[in-house]
Amino acid sequence: MAKTAVKISNLTKVFDDLVAVDKLSLSVPEGAIYGFLGPNGAGKTTTLKMVVGMTEPTSGEIEVYGNKLTFGSHKFREDIGFLPDVPGFYDWMTAKEYLKFAGSLYNIPNTVLKDRIRDLLQTVGLTKSQNKKVGGFSRGMKQRLGIAQALINNPKIVILDEPVSALDPIGRKEVMDIIASLAGKVTVFFSSHILADVERVCDHVIIIKDGRNMLEDSVENIRNLSKSREMEMEFENDEAKSFQDSIKNSGWVEKLDIEGKKAKIKVNDLDNARVEINKWICQNNIMLKKYIVAEPTLEDIFIKVVNGND
Amino acid sequence: MINKAFLRKELMEYLKTSKFIILIILFAFFAILSPVLAKYINELLKLLSTDLAIVLPEPTYVDAWLQFYKNMTSLCLIVFMIIVTGTVAQEKNKGSIMLVLTKKVSRFDFIFSKFLAGIIIYTIVLIVSLLLSIAYTYLLFDQFAYDGLIISLVLLWLMGIFYMTLALFTSVIAKTPTIAALLGFVGYALFNLLNIANSIQKFNPAGASSLLNQILVGASTNTDNIICLIATSLGIVVVYTITYMIFRKQEI
Numbered sequence: 364m365a366k367t368a369v370k371i372s373n374l375t376k377v378f379d380d381l382v383a384v385d386k387l388s389l390s391v392p393e394g395a396i397y398g399f400l401g402p403n404g405a406g407k408t409t410t411l412k413m414v415v416g417m418t419e420p421t422s423g424e425i426e427v428y429g430n431k432l433t434f435g436s437h438k439f440r441e442d443i444g445f446l447p448d449v450p451g452f453y454d455w456m457t458a459k460e461y462l463k464f465a466g467s468l469y470n471i472p473n474t475v476l477k478d479r480i481r482d483l484l485q486t487v488g489l490t491k492s493q494n495k496k497v498g499g500f501s502r503g504m505k506q507r508l509g510i511a512q513a514l515i516n517n518p519k520i521v522i523l524d525e526p527v528s529a530l531d532p533i534g535r536k537e538v539m540d541i542i543a544s545l546a547g548k549v550t551v552f553f554s555s556h557i558l559a560d561v562e563r564v565c566d567h568v569i570i571i572k573d574g575r576n577m578l579e580d581s582v583e584n585i586r587n588l589s590k591s592r593e594m595e596m597e598f599e600n601d602e603a604k605s606f607q608d609s610i611k612n613s614g615w616v617e618k619l620d621i622e623g624k625k626a627k628i629k630v631n632d633l634d635n636a637r638v639e640i641n642k643w644i645c646q647n648n649i650m651l652k653k654y655i656v657a658e659p660t661l662e663d664i665f666i667k668v669v670n671g672n673d
Numbered sequence: 674m675i676n677k678a679f680l681r682k683e684l685m686e687y688l689k690t691s692k693f694i695i696l697i698i699l700f701a702f703f704a705i706l707s708p709v710l711a712k713y714i715n716e717l718l719k720l721l722s723t724d725l726a727i728v729l730p731e732p733t734y735v736d737a738w739l740q741f742y743k744n745m746t747s748l749c750l751i752v753f754m755i756i757v758t759g760t761v762a763q764e765k766n767k768g769s770i771m772l773v774l775t776k777k778v779s780r781f782d783f784i785f786s787k788f789l790a791g792i793i794i795y796t797i798v799l800i801v802s803l804l805l806s807i808a809y810t811y812l813l814f815d816q817f818a819y820d821g822l823i824i825s826l827v828l829l830w831l832m833g834i835f836y837m838t839l840a841l842f843t844s845v846i847a848k849t850p851t852i853a854a855l856l857g858f859v860g861y862a863l864f865n866l867l868n869i870a871n872s873i874q875k876f877n878p879a880g881a882s883s884l885l886n887q888i889l890v891g892a893s894t895n896t897d898n899i900i901c902l903i904a905t906s907l908g909i910v911v912v913y914t915i916t917y918m919i920f921r922k923q924e925i
Contacts, residue, residue, distance in 0.1 A: 412924075412925070415771075415775045416774070416775065417771060417774065417775070417924065417925040418924045418925070419922075419924060435780065435921060435922070437774075437777060437778070437779045440775065440776060440777045441777065443775070445771070445772075445775040447768055447771045447772070449768050450768060450771075450772060451764070451767035451768030451769035451770070451771070451772065452769060452772070453682070453686065453769060455686070455689040455690055456689075464678065464682055465772070465776065467678035467681075468676065468678050468679060468773065468776040468777055468778050469776060469777045470678075470777070509772075512772060516776070516777075
């Protein structure tokens with residue numbers, strides 16, 4: 364069984380009379396790429412700030428590899444690399460100088476640091492811009508430099524707060540590719556509301572709303588949780604109408620659209636639907652061109668969880 | 674043990690941005706201007722008012738020092754304070770503080786490096802301006818030394834550090850660099866106002882600005898000087914401690 368890299372238990376943060384994080388508990392398995400999802404204002408940034416020691420929890424506990432974190436202490440900082448949603452750099456430094464500065468804060472020997480900076484600049488695609496002042500960088504370049512500085516200390520855990528939210532599609536893809544490339548090397552704990560990206564790279568996710576845990580599991584298990592699926596069929600001949608008549612009164616049909624020889628069905632009980640549809644196909648000697656059961660997307664699940672229905 | 678890498682970055686920031694250049698030019702300009710103005714102020718006034726017969730005493734090196742202290746404790750110090758007021762507030766505003774504090778830099782390291790860098794920069798610009806002022810005073814008046822010069826310089830240095838600490842305090846409590854600068858200026862004005870009352874002047878951490886003139890004309894006692902020196906040192910310690918205590922608990 365994989366070790367737990369980050370464990371949060373009953374974490375609560377109250378600002379005046381606003382409960383930003385409400386008894387949140389989660390476990391990030393070692394080596395996972397863990398997506399932290401939630402609508403705007405759900406408490407994602409506040410939670411991550413508490414994990415990196417920038418904000419003091421009202422109550423609850425945070426553990427990194429079994430070691431309890433306390434606000435104000437800078438123990439276990441070697442284990443964590445962090446990238447905030449809007450990383451701020453010193454504009455007068457070049458990318459290379461910034462990474463050297465970041466590494467020197469951990470007292471990394473110069474000989475080790477030199478090689479690491481070269482490798483990281485290559486990983487994030489900033490080798491050509493290494494001697495340019497950060498002040499002249501685009502947002503995408505700053506975000507890539509932000510990832511490099513989060514990895515400078517060879518951390519066990521990398522925490523990224525909305526790493527792609529402010530980027531254009533190309534910048535987003537570049538940054539997500541870098542995150543995906545970290546799989547198996549470090550534990551990545553990152554927040555986002557761009558679900559397609561999360562779905563592509565994450566193996567575990569948590570969905571929070573109003574600071575509360577709504578759903579936490581592996582992406583695979585979460586997909587299987589949803590009983591509601593979409594099916595698509597295309598008939599060889601004009602059997603779509605008789606298909607409609609035969610299933611329209613079935614309890615598992617949520618929605619049915621017929622267009623020419625094509626049928627789109629939303630079902631709430633996939634197993635029953637498949638048995639009955641297959642039976643009808645065999646009994647009536649139906650020839651099919653296409654028969655697809657679509658996988659539920661994380662977006663479908665996210666919307667259902669956040670809106671409070673399944 | 675202080676994080677040397679962060680202190681190095683602080684000092685480099687003064688050098689790589691225009692902050693150090695601004696300070697050194699400003700301090701040097703007023704250091705040279707003070708004795709020059711003291712020497713030629715009578716001629717200037719006569720030139721400006723040709724209709725009036727103005728009788729003014731012959732300027733001496735004392736006038737040069739009076740000008741020097743006035744300039745160093747007003748405009749030069751205010752500009753230095755404004756620069757320091759941005760030091761933490763700007764990092765919070767830009768978000769660069771978060772990348773530093775999530776690394777192996779404690780909050781003590783962070784604030785103490787800012788404090789130490791401020792002292793180092795202020796000491797350098799003060800020494801340069803002092804040497805320039807002494808050179809020009811000697812050149813124009815053939816004399817520069819007076820009884821109490823050393824204690825005056827120590828008081829001037831300490832008062833500068835006190836105001837720098839006050840600027841660091843406003844930088845920590847303010848949300849933006851502009852508010853920090855405004856608060857810093859208000860703090861400067863308030864501590865200067867305390868100097869109006871002669872009885873509390875020597876107990877004021879910023880009392881040196883008035884005491885320097887009294888030392889220069891021999892109107893201050895050693896006891897007063899020592900009390901002021903202790904008050905200023907205590908002021909630095911108290912303001913720095915409060916600053917750190919607030920920063921230690923501050924949520925970023």
